[in-house]
Amino acid sequence: MKLAYWMYAGPAHIGTLRIASSFKNVHAIMHAPLGDDYFNVMRSMLERERNFTPVTASIVDRNVLARGSQEKVVDNITRKDAEEHPDLIVLTPTCTSSILQEDLQNFVERATLETKSDVMLADVNHYRVNEIQAADSTLHQIVQFYIEKARKKGELPQGKTEKPSVNIIGISTLGFHNQHDSTELKRLMADLGIEVNVVMPDGASVHELKNLPRAWFNFVVYRELGMMAARYLEKEFGMPYVDITPMGVVETARCIRKIQQGINAQGAGVDYEEYINNQTLYVSQAAWFSRSIDCQNLTGKKAVVFGDNTHAAAMTKILAREMGIHVVWAGTYCKYDADWFREQVSEYCDEVIITDDHTEIGNAIARVEPSAIFGTQMERHVGKRLDIPCGVIAAPIHIQNFPIGYKPFVGYEGTNQIADLVYNSFTLGMEDHLLEIFGGHDTKEVITKGISADSDLAWTKEAQVELNKVPGFVRGKVKRNTEKFARERSFNQITVEVMYAAKEAVGA
């Protein structure tokens, strides 16, 4: 048993659901007790999704415990098949079904006899993998399933596309800025003259998956999602993959050069050097920014970085290599893939921290007192407590991290966005600091002063206590309204009764 208040990566089934609900016309059925369908709330709220999340639960309740859930699960699968006609139904185990140890694979086989759609059991162990690992393996599982299905039917298309083409792998629902990254990557590929063969999982149809081998190479955008599928496709079809995340000016160039190398090996004969040069010097503002006086002022400032592998590694390199900022420590919560992270960042920071314990991170921040933090929402809150600005660079995230405006983290527009994020974090910190030195905003007094003077009206002790229970941000208003009410009726003492009478009278 472990005492825990906060976790960076969710449980395994969340990963599976993220993959299933990213595909078009795929329905996931969770084998779970009432209330475990919280995923739907997150998707509907955070992504402001207009459509119903294609996830339902086959509820595990007392009856199921007594009788077994075979009948119910099979019913729910065939019912969903008839109602929604999905291409694929993914039966998703949860921690509860892990312990029940029912033969879910058998239910899937039973149900398949009656359904038009394909049915599969997500093969994830709740107690061994987390959300991120489960997402990676579910994507692999679905890809493998449809490749093998096509192969069996002899429908696997032969040969490559005429022009160089790519599969973009790793864009998923509830991923950090994934939608914007996807747009930016498609734009980048268009600039490079590379056709986009399949983008998956987001927005892909499972029928497209058999076309995956037609691309010249696979592009795994994020370290966390897609490596298993890419390795599988490499093994089966000899497809090369590029796994350099184009985040930051230097890494974007490195990624493009790797792509160039990959497709030239297959006879494309392209040279992207001029494109890289032009973008770097004149289109993206990030290289110019790092030369400008603003960025000079950031030289040697202390920062710490924490997040998932992809974002924390990329941010560390950008801060240290491209902006001359002193990264005191960089850390990741992807413990299962810690070696990769160490190898990526060790030359760019003084210390590497691998942990999924948020208190350890909180303490490490307090210890080094950086001028800015780049982390998850949890680090943002640590920053608030310690008065240190924080730029959010990785999940777990809140609704404000799903912006409507165009904010990619990858590609050349991504470098601009990151420059803004970094610069704004540091200047805000500076501004705050200066204000403190010079005694604060002179408007402070005016803002907080009540409109009516603290005058003739006496508040009884009970009423005062009651008033203090009102949340701070409306307390002033409640106080003013109550006093106005009392004055109008010429009460000279405000009791609890008067307070609530006032509330009823003004209707607020």
Place this chain on the structure above:
Amino acid sequence: MTVAQPDALTFECETGNYHTFCPISCVAWLYQKIEDSFFLVIGTKTCGYFLQNAMGVMIFAEPRYAMAELEEGDISAQLNDYDELKRLCLQIKRDRNPSVIVWIGTCTTEIIKMDLEGLAPKLESEIGIPIVVARANGLDYAFTQGEDTVLAAMAARCPDKVSTVEAEKNERNAIQKLLNFGKKKEDVATEESEYADHPPLVLFGSLPDPVVTQLTLELKKQGIKVSGWLPAKRFTELPVLEEGYYVAGVNPFLSRTATTLMRRRKCKLIGAPFPIGPDGSRAWIEKICSVFGITPKGLDEREAQIWESLEDYIKLIRGKSVFFMGDNLLEVSLARFLVRCGMTVPEIGIPYMDKRYQAAELTFLEKTCHEMGVPLPRIVEKPDNYNQIQRIYDLKPDLVITGMAHANPLEARGINTKWSVEFTFAQIHGFTNARDILELVTRPLRRNNNLKDLGWDKLVKEEAKI
């Protein structure tokens, strides 16, 4: 619609495939209510993930709750439950020193049959902190029923003798007595005389402190003294419950607590409609008065005056229809209030319907429908969200009260929605807060009124019909 009008409420039961919060969510409001408590949820990452996300910003406020996250060794019993729990509870005692630790049992502890009720008393005597066990799991309960399981367990901890406790309390409040030294015994005596002579009344249900004050004052106006409240602000202040005390519930989801108070503590339950809306508040007070043989005074004017102040909001909803998908058990009381406001209710979805505990509320709903001349709603227990959405498409209600999983998709299809969970966290009880209910109910209508001329009702492309 030309369906024959039923003259009694109809009850149906569907598949139970519906969305609601897991009952462990009750820790979020109960740890705030009971200030000296610590809630330990014994479950898995799934439970933790739910709490972390559902509680939003509260998670960062150093809450007095935590997960005891079960690992593979706990599931396969390689680790000893007792030792593990002892280790964590000692850590909690060291870091927070609470007056009570509440263990929340989850689906996992049920399935692996971890004997929390058996372990608690042993550990309690060993570490010297009361441990209350509530099995608030998703196998058995929905959302607000979590509070019910906790309060039912707390009911067993209420002291059963006035004298001993009062003495103890006086001792503890020595400092306060010093501060109040001006106040003599006579004052206390006159305070007592403001009340009618009636047997002790204890109310149950967790409400924000301001609402507790409001309802207590409402009863005081009738000369009724509230001897205590389950739960109180602190665990150490749990009310005395002696055999023969009267109890009344303030929320519709407290049936286990009510049963426990009647059967185990031998209290007498006052079955009344719940004090939600001015009609409900009045009926609640009247019922309590009638049990104590008190003639209520001033309620007519009080209710009328509240209705009058609500008129601007009622204008917006009169004649409109509202569909409850059902997820928090407040549905019947809210529907009854909204019918009184002039709305029609085609369907009340509800997770669980205790017809005995809610009897007075159901009768009141029926009566209200007859008086307002509107059809009686169908009450659907354990609803099926998929079927409900088909019915919503058919009925085209003016407002759907639903969980967040369905709210945005319905809005995108031009259907007004109100997020049901807000009713659980907003202050909705008593005369004073009736306006707050309507503030919530009318908000989507007011917002969409502002936007109505823009032609942006339906924001999804027509789905292909197969």
